Structures are given as C-alpha cells and as structure tokens.
Amino acid sequence: MQQSLSIEAKNILENNWRQGFTVPCEGLYPFQWHWDSGFIALGWMHLDLERAFKEIQSLLKGQWKNGFIPHIIFHNPSDSYFPGPEVQASHLSPFAPEIPTSGITQPPVLGWVLGEMYAFAKADSRMLPFLNEVYDAAYHFHEYLYTHRDPKGEGLVYICHNWEAGTDNTPVWDSIWDTMDSPEYDLDRKDNLHIAASHRPSNREYQHYIHLIELFKSYAYDDALIAEKSPFLVQDPLFNAMLIASNAALIDLGRILGKLEKVSQLEQWNAQSKKSYNQKLYDPELKGYVYYDLRNDRALPVLSSSSFTALFAGIPDKNRAFEMIEAFAKGPFSGKQKEFLLCASFDPSSNSFDPKRYWRGPIWINLNWLLYRGFRKYAALELTEQIKADTLYLMKKYGFYEYFDPRKEQDKKLTQGYGGKNFSWSAALTLDLLLNK
Ligand code: DGY
Secondary structure (H helix, E strand, C coil): CHHHHHHHHHHHHHHHECCCCECCECCCECCEEHHHHHHHHHHHHHHCHHHHHHHHHHHHCCCCCCCCCCCEECCCCCCCCCCCHHHHCHHHCCCCCCCCECCCCCCCCHHHHHHHHHHHHCCCCCHHHHHHHHHHHHHHHHHHHHHHCCCCCCCCCCECCHHHHCCCCCHHHHHHHCCCCCCCCCCCCCHHHHCCHHHCCCHHHHHHHHHHHHHHHHCCCCHHHHHHHCCCCEECHHHHHHHHHHHHHHHHHHHHHCCHHHHHHHHHHHHHHHHHHHHHHEECCCCEECEEECCCCEEECCCEHHHHCCCCCCCCCHHHHHHHHHHHHHCCCCCCCCCECCCECECCCCCCCCCCCHHHCCEEHHHHHHHHHHHHHCCCHHHHHHHHHHHHHHHHHHCCCCEECCEHHHHCCCCCCECCCCCHHHHHHHHHHHHCC
C-alpha cells in the first residue's frame, strides 16, 4: 500500500515537472509558486537531488535586485491562470528581473528547506557547492524583509497582501476587507473554470485581491509607499514562523560555509524576532499565536492552523508549548469527541468556518506537515502520530488533492478531495512523511 502511494506521488511530481521547476497543479496553477517550490523540493530530494536543486535555482531566477523573492515566477506563457503577468506587471518596479514575476511574495520557506536538504544529503558531494551557490540569495531575501517589511524595527515583518500569507482567503482577512472599499472590477477569473466556485474565494474577495495589486502597481511596487498606504498590513504568525525557522537554518548553514558575518546578523535578527513573536503574537486565552493588523493597530484574535506553526520553528518555550499542545488536543481543531480529522485550516468552532472553501476550513497537507514536525519537536507523541496517520489516510482514500474536508461525518460520504487534483506539494510531502525518518 505504502509503496503504491509513493509510486503515485512520484508520478505526480514527474507529470508536473516542467524542465527546471514543478507546477503546483496542471491548469489551475501553471507557473512556479514560491512556497510550493520549497515543499516540492523536499519531495524531489528523495527522488532526484538534481531536480531539488533545479527547483530552487529556478525560484531564484525570479529574485529581484533588492533581494525580494516573488510569489509567482512566470517562466512560460499560459492562458489558464488569472491574474497573469500582464496584470501583475512586475516591470513597473526598477528592481524586477527580466523574467516576469508577481510583485508580492509568499512565506519565506527557502532557508529551512535548504536546511532540510542539507540534513538529508550532507554526504553527497554536490550538496556544499549547491549551498554555496544559493546561500547569499537566501540571505538577501531575509535582508530585504528586515529592511523593508519591519517599519517599527520589531523583528516582525508584515505581509501586504492575503496571497503573501499563503492562506489566501482565511476568514482572518474578513475584518480587513471591511475596512476597504475596493472597486467592483470585472474579473476574468480562471480558477472557477477548473474548480467549483463554492470551493474557491468569492468574487468580492477577488476584487479586494486585485485592488491591492492595482494599488501596489500605482506605487511601482515601492516598499516605502506600500508601508505608508497599503490598507492591508499584517504581521502573520505563519509568515514570521517561516522566517524564524529559515533564519535558524541559515545560521547553521552559514557556519558550515564560513559566512560568519551573515551568521552574526541572522542571530541578531532572530533573537529579536523570537522575542517579539512570543510577546506580541501569543494569545494566552486562545493558547495560540494570532495575527496583528499593523494598519489598524489591533490584534486579530482568532485561531487558524497557522497559529500553531510556531511549534515547527521552535518559538515557544517548553511550558508554553505544553499549554498550546494540551489546548489543541482538547480544543475545537480535534473536536471534543474527535469529530475532525487533523487539521482544519480555520477554527471549527467559529461561525466563519467553512469546511469546503479553500482556506476557510479544509485540511491542507503543507500545514499538516508543518504541524507534524512541530508536534514532534516538542515530543507531543499522540498528536504527532495522529496528524501523520490522518494525512496518509486522506492520501490513500482520496488521492493527492489540494485540500480536504476535515469533518469525519462527511468523510463517510465523500469520495473526492477538493480543489486541484494531482497537487504537487500533497505528493511531495507525502513522500517525505513516508521516507524521511
Ligand atoms: C491563487 O491564485 O489562488 C494562488 O494561490 C495565489 O497565489
């Protein structure tokens, strides 16, 4: 059974490979996506290390001169996605590379992915030359984030677009959309041609997404103007946890590569980031890390699966981690009678929870993988086993879909997952769960 699962996963990655990078999903996402690439590289490292290297090298072809790494790199033309390169118009920025990209980013996974690759293949003679080649670019992205995305010098960087969170349409953003008066654009959406509209963000949400991009274009993607004016400016727990995990990995790798000045700068950034993350983002009543809306100067006290990614990054001390893990095990995400498979992407006890719609409730395999590693790091053995077992159960029953209904009641009736089929990171991370001991 497990063997056939890994063979299927391998076939999906092979089919989604496009001479240098892997599309997240044929048709629906026909280019290279930033954080997808990181998770996908973890799958490739088990199958073909050269492809894992290429995935990262292709991502870096989209890096801007100021260190910024965009969320989409448009390596190839395609008419199956909106908003494509003509809408995102990266050429408006003086820093953009020749290759068209988006002008917003995604969670900074690169550093810790390089750490995973090194841990897996350090004996391979190709590993150190590869790390030497890409290390400075990974560092430069962190330098960009701390220089341009942290206006108060807190060590917590902001995101200025919901797509930068990765959790694109989480209900967390609803109260931000309420502060915006976006025009009613006529949108040429393509996602709903591939996927049922009831499983995707609403048209009104897309109007906000596009409005933010239009604003940033009118500022020529200038960071100072975005910081001053963007109606969406949020310190996101997942984005900052990824940054902290990536800082830590770049510190370890930098020592190995002899990049000691960079190591010392990364140590300073990381100490400040961890301190502020613990002080500012932890909600002692909810027992999880929450979001801070910098634009409107308010905490957004709600739990999503992102609230627990701090465990992956080793951010809480043991006492706090224990408190979080205990609350998680007894709380709404598993359900008092354990009525949910792990892990819903949004608090199932909230009125905004929607178990079918994209990031408003369904299970996502990358978040499951991050939580699995987080629970494991703090020796929460039952949850570690449960989330791994639930993930593999979903893959075996439904195949490598993009997202899944977390309700056990519904699982008895359903025969399909939701969103894109043959989704690359679902395949890649299943391989890692099966093969990485
Ligand atoms: C989409 O188009 O839904 C993507 O997730 C944006 O990055």
